[in-house]
Amino acid sequence: MPSATVQQQMPVASAKVFALLHDYSRRLEWDTLLRDARLTQDHQQASQGATEH
Structure with a gap:
């Protein structure tokens, strides 16, 4: 089964990204x-x- 990885440098702290997610x-x-x-x-x-849900 095909798979891929996408990486992106985020311009904010990981805690802010986690909170938004x-x-x-x-x-x-x-x-x-x-x-x-x-x-x-x-x-x-x-x-x-x-x-x-």
């Missing part, structure tokens, strides 16, 4: 592969035990 209220602004992005079980933010 896990900010589900903003996820659809940049993730063009999704139609919906939300957490299940009334979680308000991504954290251990939270799941995506």
Whole structure:
């Protein structure tokens, strides 16, 4: 099965990138592969035990 690796130097700190990746209220602004992005079980933010729906 083909695979690839994409690397991109980010112009901000990794903590800011991580926070954006896990900010589900903003996820659809940049993730063009999704139609919906939300957490299940009334979680308000991504954290251990939270799941995506």
